[in-house]
Amino acid sequence: MAISEPASGQRRAFVLDLPRRFVRILDGASARHGRASLLLVAVSLLAFLPGFFQLSPIDRDEARFAQATKQMLESGNFVDIRFHTQARHKKPIGIYWLQAATVKAGEAVIGPSARGSIWLYRLPSLFAAIGAVLLTYWTALVFVSRRGALLAGLMMASCVLLGVEARLAKTDAVLLFTIMASFGALARAYALPAAGRKGDLKLAAIFWTALAAGILVKGPMAPLFVGLTVAALAIVERSGAFLKPLKPLAGLAWCLLLVLPWFVAIYYVTGGAFYQHAVGVDMLGKVTEGQEGHWGPPGTYFLAAWGTFWPAVVLVAMAVPFAWRARRDEKVRFLLCWVVPSWIAFEVAATKLPHYVLPLYPALAILAVMALERGALARPGSRLAALARFWPVFAIIVSLGLGFGFFWLGSGFGLAAWPLLLLAIVLLWMAALAFPKGGAEGAFLTAVCGALVLYVAVYQAMLPQMRALWISERLAAVVREQGCPAENVASFPYQEPSLVFLVGTKINYGLPNEAAALLKKGGCALAFIDDRFTPSFEKHAATLELKYHAVATISGFAYNGGRPVAITVFRSDEAAQ
Structure with a gap:
C-alpha cells in the first residue's frame, strides 16, 4: 500500500499536469494575434494534411467536381460545366475556377501530369478550411477575449467534419470560408453602438464580396445562412439598423455586379437548362424529397453533430444551459440567431x-467559449462532466470500426496504425479524467492532441492501405500497365466518377454488348466487366466471334453500393481495324 499510493499519486499528477501545460501554451499563443494565427495554421495543417496526398479520388461528389474541372482545362470552356458526356448543371462555376487555377499552377511546376493529381484539385478546400479557422478566430474576437477566440479557432481546426471537407475537392470548405467572412463583418456591424452606426466601406466590402463569392460557389446557400440570421436579428431587434454599416444598397449592387456576368452567360450558353436543373431539380428536390438516398428525419443533424463536431461538441453540449439562461444577452442573441433558424430549416428539409x-x-x-469565459463550465454538474467521457469513447468506436474494416476488406488488422490509435485513446482518456479538476480548457486541449493523433492514424496509416476500397485506382493501374488509350476502354456496370478521372475523359460507359463491340475493333482495347455480367459479355463476344483474354480480376468493396464486387479486365486479341 505504501508503494502503490505514491505511484497512484504520480499518475494522477501527470494526468493533471499535461492539460495545464497545454493551457500555458494557449496563454502564450494568445498574447499576440500573430502567435495565435500561427498556432491555428499549425494545428490546422496537422489536422488536415494526413492522407491529403495519399487518398484516392472519393466517389461520388469529389470525383465529379474534379473531373468537371479537368474537362474545362481540356476543352478550354470555362463557362459551361460538363462531366464525362453529360451536362453538370447543379452548382455554379466558382469551385471549378478555383480548382482550375490551382491545377494550372501545378502544371507550371510539375508538368502535364498535374491534371491527373487529385491533391491539386483539393488545394482550394485545404486553403479555405485553414482560412475558415482563422476567420472563426477573427469573428470570435467580437464576442470573447483573444484567448477565447483562439480556443474557438482550435475547436474548428480539430473538427471532424471540417477535416473531412478540407480533404475533398468540392464546395463546402470554400463555402464555409465565404460565409465566415460575411458573418465576421456582420458581427462587427451588429456590435457597433447605435449612435456609431454609419457606413463602413471596409466591412461592407468584406461582407458583400464574400457573399458574392459564396453565391458563385454554391448558389443560394450563402444568402440562406446570412439571410436567415439577418431576418431573425431584425425580428428580435425590431429594427434593421444594424445593417447600416454594411451599405446595403451599394453593397447589393456590388454583389450583383460580381455574380451576374457568369449567371447571364450560363443562361445563354445552355438556353436556360442550367436553371431548370439547378433550381427545379437539384435545389427544390432536396427540400421536398431525400435525393440520392440521403433522406433523414428531423433530429438527424443533432445526432450527427456528436460525431461530426467532435471533440468540441462536448463543450458545446455543456454550454446549452448557459445559452438558454443568457438568451437575452446581445452577443448570445446574435449567435442564437445565427444557429437556430438555419438549423431548424435544415432539420425540416428532406x-x-x-x-x-x-x-x-x-x-x-x-457560444461554448463564451460559456467558458463566463464561468458556466467552471464547475459543471456530474451529469455534464460525464459528457467528457465521450472523447475517448468516440475514438474507441472509430478504432474498432476501422480494425474490423481492415480485417473484412482483406488488409489484415492494420497493425502499424494501432500504436497511434492507442496513443490517441490514452490522450483522450487523460482529457476525460482531467476535466473535473483540471478545467475545461486543459481537458479540451488534451482532447485536441488526441484527435490529431487519431487523424494521423485514420487518414495516413489506415485508409490509404484499405486497397479493397480503391477499385478505380486499381483499374486505372491496369490501364497504364496495358498502355491502352481511354477511348479504347469500356466499363459495365462499374461506372464511378473516379474511374473517369483516373482513366480519362473518353472512357466508354455502356452495356456488355457495346463493350464487346469496342474490343472487336481491335488494337489495345480493354473491357471492365463485373462478374455478374460476364455471361452476357461472353454471349455477345461469341456472337461477334471476338478474340480476347482476361488480364486481371479486381476484387474489392464498392462503398457507394455497399457490396463486394469482382471485376474482370478483358483485352482484345483482334488486329486493329
Missing part, C-alpha cells in the same frame, strides 16, 4: 447530409 450545417459550427464554438 435531404440530410452532415456538411449542410457546417457553417453553424463556428457559432456553436464561440
Whole structure:
C-alpha cells in the first residue's frame, strides 16, 4: 500500500499536469494575434494534411467536381460545366475556377501530369478550411477575449467534419470560408453602438464580396445562412439598423455586379437548362424529397453533430444551459440567431447530409467559449462532466470500426496504425479524467492532441492501405500497365466518377454488348466487366466471334453500393481495324 499510493499519486499528477501545460501554451499563443494565427495554421495543417496526398479520388461528389474541372482545362470552356458526356448543371462555376487555377499552377511546376493529381484539385478546400479557422478566430474576437477566440479557432481546426471537407475537392470548405467572412463583418456591424452606426466601406466590402463569392460557389446557400440570421436579428431587434454599416444598397449592387456576368452567360450558353436543373431539380428536390438516398428525419443533424463536431461538441453540449439562461444577452442573441433558424430549416428539409450545417459550427464554438469565459463550465454538474467521457469513447468506436474494416476488406488488422490509435485513446482518456479538476480548457486541449493523433492514424496509416476500397485506382493501374488509350476502354456496370478521372475523359460507359463491340475493333482495347455480367459479355463476344483474354480480376468493396464486387479486365486479341 505504501508503494502503490505514491505511484497512484504520480499518475494522477501527470494526468493533471499535461492539460495545464497545454493551457500555458494557449496563454502564450494568445498574447499576440500573430502567435495565435500561427498556432491555428499549425494545428490546422496537422489536422488536415494526413492522407491529403495519399487518398484516392472519393466517389461520388469529389470525383465529379474534379473531373468537371479537368474537362474545362481540356476543352478550354470555362463557362459551361460538363462531366464525362453529360451536362453538370447543379452548382455554379466558382469551385471549378478555383480548382482550375490551382491545377494550372501545378502544371507550371510539375508538368502535364498535374491534371491527373487529385491533391491539386483539393488545394482550394485545404486553403479555405485553414482560412475558415482563422476567420472563426477573427469573428470570435467580437464576442470573447483573444484567448477565447483562439480556443474557438482550435475547436474548428480539430473538427471532424471540417477535416473531412478540407480533404475533398468540392464546395463546402470554400463555402464555409465565404460565409465566415460575411458573418465576421456582420458581427462587427451588429456590435457597433447605435449612435456609431454609419457606413463602413471596409466591412461592407468584406461582407458583400464574400457573399458574392459564396453565391458563385454554391448558389443560394450563402444568402440562406446570412439571410436567415439577418431576418431573425431584425425580428428580435425590431429594427434593421444594424445593417447600416454594411451599405446595403451599394453593397447589393456590388454583389450583383460580381455574380451576374457568369449567371447571364450560363443562361445563354445552355438556353436556360442550367436553371431548370439547378433550381427545379437539384435545389427544390432536396427540400421536398431525400435525393440520392440521403433522406433523414428531423433530429438527424443533432445526432450527427456528436460525431461530426467532435471533440468540441462536448463543450458545446455543456454550454446549452448557459445559452438558454443568457438568451437575452446581445452577443448570445446574435449567435442564437445565427444557429437556430438555419438549423431548424435544415432539420425540416428532406435531404440530410452532415456538411449542410457546417457553417453553424463556428457559432456553436464561440457560444461554448463564451460559456467558458463566463464561468458556466467552471464547475459543471456530474451529469455534464460525464459528457467528457465521450472523447475517448468516440475514438474507441472509430478504432474498432476501422480494425474490423481492415480485417473484412482483406488488409489484415492494420497493425502499424494501432500504436497511434492507442496513443490517441490514452490522450483522450487523460482529457476525460482531467476535466473535473483540471478545467475545461486543459481537458479540451488534451482532447485536441488526441484527435490529431487519431487523424494521423485514420487518414495516413489506415485508409490509404484499405486497397479493397480503391477499385478505380486499381483499374486505372491496369490501364497504364496495358498502355491502352481511354477511348479504347469500356466499363459495365462499374461506372464511378473516379474511374473517369483516373482513366480519362473518353472512357466508354455502356452495356456488355457495346463493350464487346469496342474490343472487336481491335488494337489495345480493354473491357471492365463485373462478374455478374460476364455471361452476357461472353454471349455477345461469341456472337461477334471476338478474340480476347482476361488480364486481371479486381476484387474489392464498392462503398457507394455497399457490396463486394469482382471485376474482370478483358483485352482484345483482334488486329486493329
